Amino acid sequence: MRATLLHQAGDVRVADVADPKVQQPTDAVVRIVLGCICGSDLWPYKSQPFTEHPRQMGHEFVGVVEETGPQVATVKPGDLVVAPFTYSDGTCEYCRAGLHTSCEHGGPWGVNGVDGGQGQAARVPYADGTLVKLPVGEDSGLLPDLLTLSDVLCTGYHAARTAGVRAGESVTVIGDGAVGLSAVIAAKLLGAGVPHAGGQGRIVLMGRHTARTDLGREFGATDVVTARGEEGVAAVRELTGGHGTPRVLECVGLKDALVQAAGVVRDGGTISRVGAPQYSEVPLGFPEFLRNITLTGGVAPARAYIDELMPHILDGSIRPGRVFDRTVPLEDVAEGYRLMNDREALKVVVRP
Amino acid sequence: MRATLLHQAGDVRVADVADPKVQQPTDAVVRIVLGCICGSDLWPYKSQPFTEHPRQMGHEFVGVVEETGPQVATVKPGDLVVAPFTYSDGTCEYCRAGLHTSCEHGGPWGVNGVDGGQGQAARVPYADGTLVKLPVGEDSGLLPDLLTLSDVLCTGYHAARTAGVRAGESVTVIGDGAVGLSAVIAAKLLGAGVPHAGGQGRIVLMGRHTARTDLGREFGATDVVTARGEEGVAAVRELTGGHGTPRVLECVGLKDALVQAAGVVRDGGTISRVGAPQYSEVPLGFPEFLRNITLTGGVAPARAYIDELMPHILDGSIRPGRVFDRTVPLEDVAEGYRLMNDREALKVVVRP
Numbered sequence: 001m002r003a004t005l006l007h008q009a010g011d012v013r014v015a016d017v018a019d020p021k022v023q024q025p026t027d028a029v030v031r032i033v034l035g036c037i038c039g040s041d042l043w044p045y046k047s048q049p050f051t052e053h054p055r056q057m058g059h060e061f062v063g064v065v066e067e068t069g070p071q072v073a074t075v076k077p078g079d080l081v082v083a084p085f086t087y088s089d090g091t092c093e094y095c096r097a098g099l100h101t102s103c104e105h106g107g108p109w110g111v112n113g114v115d116g117g118q119g120q121a122a123r124v125p126y127a128d129g130t131l132v133k134l135p136v137g138e139d140s141g142l143l144p145d146l147l148t149l150s151d152v153l154c155t156g157y158h159a160a161r162t163a164g165v166r167a168g169e170s171v172t173v174i175g176d177g178a179v180g181l182s183a184v185i186a187a188k189l190l191g192a193g194v195p196h197a198g199g200q201g202r203i204v205l206m207g208r209h210t211a212r213t214d215l216g217r218e219f220g221a222t223d224v225v226t227a228r229g230e231e232g233v234a235a236v237r238e239l240t241g242g243h244g245t246p247r248v249l250e251c252v253g254l255k256d257a258l259v260q261a262a263g264v265v266r267d268g269g270t271i272s273r274v275g276a277p278q279y280s281e282v283p284l285g286f287p288e289f290l291r292n293i294t295l296t297g298g299v300a301p302a303r304a305y306i307d308e309l310m311p312h313i314l315d316g317s318i319r320p321g322r323v324f325d326r327t328v329p330l331e332d333v334a335e336g337y338r339l340m341n342d343r344e345a346l347k348v349v350v351r352p
Numbered sequence: 353m354r355a356t357l358l359h360q361a362g363d364v365r366v367a368d369v370a371d372p373k374v375q376q377p378t379d380a381v382v383r384i385v386l387g388c389i390c391g392s393d394l395w396p397y398k399s400q401p402f403t404e405h406p407r408q409m410g411h412e413f414v415g416v417v418e419e420t421g422p423q424v425a426t427v428k429p430g431d432l433v434v435a436p437f438t439y440s441d442g443t444c445e446y447c448r449a450g451l452h453t454s455c456e457h458g459g460p461w462g463v464n465g466v467d468g469g470q471g472q473a474a475r476v477p478y479a480d481g482t483l484v485k486l487p488v489g490e491d492s493g494l495l496p497d498l499l500t501l502s503d504v505l506c507t508g509y510h511a512a513r514t515a516g517v518r519a520g521e522s523v524t525v526i527g528d529g530a531v532g533l534s535a536v537i538a539a540k541l542l543g544a545g546v547p548h549a550g551g552q553g554r555i556v557l558m559g560r561h562t563a564r565t566d567l568g569r570e571f572g573a574t575d576v577v578t579a580r581g582e583e584g585v586a587a588v589r590e591l592t593g594g595h596g597t598p599r600v601l602e603c604v605g606l607k608d609a610l611v612q613a614a615g616v617v618r619d620g621g622t623i624s625r626v627g628a629p630q631y632s633e634v635p636l637g638f639p640e641f642l643r644n645i646t647l648t649g650g651v652a653p654a655r656a657y658i659d660e661l662m663p664h665i666l667d668g669s670i671r672p673g674r675v676f677d678r679t680v681p682l683e684d685v686a687e688g689y690r691l692m693n694d695r696e697a698l699k700v701v702v703r704p
Contacts, residue, residue, distance in 0.1 A: 093595075094619060099644060102619035162646070243445075267446060267454035277641045281633035284647070289629045292451060292650030294514070298641045 002352070003119030004333045005054035009047055012334045017056065020115050020123035025071040026089075028127035030063035030081060033138055034147050035117045035350040036324065037336050038085075039177050040276050045337050056110040057333075058118030058350070059085040060150030062134065062143055065127075072127045080138055081131040083117065083124060084302035085109070085151040090129020098304040103129070117150070118333055120352045132306045135314070144321030144349060145313045148182065149306045152347065153320040155274050156182025157309060158300035159249035160190050163272035168196025170240055172264045173221070175251035176207025178323040178347040179274060181216050183249040185318050188220030192247070204236050204245065206260070212346060215322060229256070233263030245269065250297070255279040262288055272297035323347045354704070355471030356685045357406035361399055364409065364686045372467050372475035377423040378441075380479035382415035382433060385490055386499050387469045387702040388676065389688050390437075391529050392628050397689050408462040409685075410470030410702070411437040412502030414486065414495055417479075424479045432490055433483040435469065435476060436654035437461070437503040442481020450656040455481070469502070470685055472704045484658045487666070496673030496701060497665045500534065501658045504699065505672040507626050508534025509661060510652030511601035512542050515624035520548025522592055524616045525573070527603035528559025530675040530699040531626060533568050535601040537670050540572030544599070556588050556597065558612070564698060567674060581608070585615030597621065602649070607631040614640055624649035675699045 003017045020029045035058050065079045075081055088095050088103035095103050105126060110116035115123055124130055134146055148154075156179055165171055171187040173180050187193060187203050195201040205221035206228070207213045213224040225235045237244050246269040248261045253275025261271040262284060274297050284295060312318045327349040328336040339345035355369045372381045387410050417431045427433055440447050440455035447455050457478060462468035467475055476482055486498055500506075508531055517523055523539040525532050536555055539545060545555040557573035558580070559565045565576040577587045589596050598621040600613045605627025613623040614636060626649050636647060664670045679701040680688040691697035 097620065099620040102643060162644075268449065268451040273641065277638045280635070280637035282636050282647075283632070284634050285632035286629045289625065289650045291454060292514075292653075294646065294648040295634075295636070296646040296648075298644030301644075 001120040002330060003116060004057040004330070006044055006048060006057050007054045008050040009045065012045065012057065012337050014331050014333055017119070020121050022067050022069045023123065024125065025069040026126050026128065027069045028065050028072055028075060028124045028131065029067040029121060030083070030124055031066050031121050032061045032063040032117065032119060032352050033080070034143055035061040035119070035352065036147060037118070037340055037348045037350060038151060039179060041337070042341055043276065043278070045341060056116030056119060058116040059109040060147060061117035061122065062147045063122070064138060066121070068127060074128045075131050075133055080134045080136065082134055082146055082149050082306065083131055084154070084306065087114070087125045087130040088303055089126045095129060098301060100301040100303040101299045118330070118350050120330065130303065142313060144324050145319055146310070147349070148320040148323065149302065149309060151302055152178045152323060153182045153185065153309060154302035154305040155179050155300040156251070157186040157305050159183045159251060159272040159274040159297055160186035162296045163247040163249055163270045165190040165192050165247050167191030168194065168201050169247060170200045170202040170204070170245040171247045171249060172204045172206060172236055172245045173249045173251060174206045174257050174261055175275060176205060176209055176212040176216055177251060180205065180207060180251035181212065181219055181323055182320055183251050183274070184216050184219040184221050185320055187249065189312065189318065193220045193222055200240065202240060202245070204239055206232055206236070209343070228260065230263070232260060236264040243267070248272070249274070251275050253278050255283060259283055262293060265293055267291040270294040270296055274300060324349045327351055353472040354682060355468060356409040356682070358396055358400055358409050359406045360402035361397065364397065364689050366683050366685055369408065369471070372473050374419050374421045375475065376477065377421040378478050378480065379421045380417050380424055380427060380476045380483065381419040381473060382435070382476055382483070383418050383473050384413045384415040384469065384471060384704050385432070386495055387413040387471070387704065388499060389470070389692055389700045389702060390503060391531060393689070394693055395628065395630070397693060408468030408471060410468040411461040412499060413469035413474065414499045415474070416490060418473070420479060426480045427483050427485055432486045432488065434486055434498055434501050434658065435483055436506070436658060439466070439477045439482040440655055441478045447481060450653060452653040452655040453651045470682070470702050472682070482655065494665060496676050497671055498662070499701070500672040500675065501654065501661060503654055504530045504675060505534045505537065505661060506654035506657045507531050507652040508603070509538040509657050511535045511603060511624040511626040511649055512538035514648045515599040515601055515622045517542040517544050517599050519543030520546065520553045521599060522552045522554040522556070522597040523599045523601060524556045524558060524588055524597045525601045525603060526558045526609050526613055527627060528557060528561055528564040528568055529603060532557065532559060532603035533564065533571055533675055534672055535603050535626070536568050536571040536573050537672055539601065541664065541670065545572045545574055552592065554592060554597070556591055558584055558588070561695070580612065582615070584612060588616040595619070600624070601626070603627050605630050607635060611635050614645060617645055619643040622646040622648055626652060676701045679703055
């Protein structure tokens with residue numbers, strides 16, 4: 001089959017790789033219908049040294065089950081399914097606690113003999129624990145929306161959930177990428193952005209790209225702050241009566257974004273980070289200790305949220321697939337990377 | 353009156369200062385019956401440069417109200433009271449939310465014309481918002497226990513509460529100082545340390561001073577780990593089935609203690625820090641992001657917890673005053689500092 005390989009920074013190619021096969025009784029093989037490129041794919045795309053053993057890229061996909069091992073019970077050939085961005089056994093104590101990303105048998109796509117999501121097909125370990133059946137057909141117009149359940153929508157939702165967003169509260173979302181925009185959707189779903197029980201109910205989106213922040217407004221942001229750094233912090237504080245917001249969703253992954261988060265969070269409030277950290281230490285020292293700032297979040301256990309979020313997509317109340325603004329055929333995946341890396345595209349669908 | 357002044361590192365003296373007087377209608381003047389020395393007093397004791405304007409030291413005291421301003425309604429002359437380690441108005445939105453340490457009109461003792469707690473008396477701003485009446489006499493044997501409501505017990509409790517300690521859970525407490533031992537009391541109060549609903553219910557105390565860890569066992573610790581660093585982490589993991597504990601109470605304030613906390617916390621778990629940070633950045637980068645580790649805690653809003661904790665002292669179910677192992681008269685306060693700094697005493701009462 002054809003799949004996407006990253007050889008080194010800037011050098012992404014589609015090549016022939018071995019066809020996936022059921023290897024374990026708990027495996028399934030899925031023919032991929034839609035994949036996409038993630039903001040986190042851009043970090044290796046920008047920085048990976050040359051390797052003679054390029055990994056298969058991609059960790060988000062919707063597809064049709066082609067074959068299942070004898071122990072697979074919850075999906076069968078012909079089912080349309082979505083895969084979260086890590087596979088997981090669904091039975092260990094972490095999975096039972098909803099932390100599928102710490103699964104004792106789980107792991108990421110594209111390494112250790114497991115395929116990536118930017119290809120024609122994938123072997124799915126622990127198919128029962130990993131895959132979720134979609135109650136629509138392969139030709140459904142909702143497929144891009146349902147594809148966001150793989151990662152980006154669940155990641156935004158993880159930010160909002162772990163931050164403890166509640167009805168009527170004000171929230172600041174830092175970053176207008178696809179995760180930030182998904183965090184706006186999530187904050188709105190949890191009742192932020194609407195005054196309630198004395199709360200101001202603002203969703204402040206911090207970002208500089210008008211097309212993206214415009215989409216953020218449609219998703220539920222009540223305010224957009226384009227300034228960054230101290231100026232941006234001052235603007236958010238002015239919007240929120242001087243004190244900042246009790247919840248801040250950090251959707252970038254850079255230290256500057258964390259500093260900004262600490263600046264806009266209200267005393268006693270919570271910063272949830274879901275941007276993959278490009279830093280090794282968190283700038284929360286004595287001043288933030290005195291202000292009782294909490295840092296939470298982390299990599300999203302997407303599998304834990306799919307069942308909960310899917311109905312909102314199926315009934316049309318949210319349209320997270322609007323973060324996809326371009327589609328490329330698999331053979332042109334390199335162009336998709338270029339578009340995202342050059343910020344010409346927000347998020348790119350890859351169609352095998 | 354006589355009060356404790358810190359002139360520079362290692363140079364603490366008792367000197368005459370102006371007698372406190374009611375200055376604002378919301379003030380009270382309190383004659384101090386018992387004060388004490390805090391671990392956090394040792395940081396300036398170790399490091400403060402020479403100053404011509406030495407500050408009054410001490411922020412924990414029990415005393416008798418001598419005079420009140422005309423707007424003070426909740427305490428009256430003759431009342432025995434405890435003061436939390438910051439004063440607060442009790443009415444602003446932070447105080448109403450239980451975050452008295454962020455009070456819009458509050459502040460620390462010993463600066464800005466407010467007296468310290470290691471002296472004969474203190475002017476108390478916002479007496480209604482700050483002081484809590486004690487239902488015992490000045491000669492009660494419970495006074496040392498009630499004095500811990502000023503800071504150390506509430507600080508340990510803040511760690512346990514913000515970490516979200518629940519019945520049956522396992523908790524690691526890092527640090528066998530007075531705060532760490534108070535955190536053990538607090539974890540036990542919240543139901544840790546006893547198997548419940550499938551939880552192992554361990555309270556693991558990490559510390560190296562046998563007299564202190566012995567007291568920790570009496571307070572409720574089920575296990576003591578004397579090793580530090582990687583060896584200590586391995587020991588805690590071995591005690592807890594390999595995964596560590598879901599709650600970790602960091603009662604030291606050094607970066608090494610945070611690294612240790614990250615090592616012993618279970619994936620998806622929470623580290624609460626209540627040791628005053630002697631660092632500017634927190635070592636929680638990509639690995640801890642992947643493990644969904646939360647960092648919470650901060651300076652304890654002691655005032656918020658006094659009403660809740662006092663009954664446990666009055667009925668004798670907890671004896672937090674056992675952290676005091678020495679008493680010095682006010683004139684010998686310098687010896688009290690030396691004893692604590694040299695680790696000859698755990699925590700020292702100062703009796704004016």
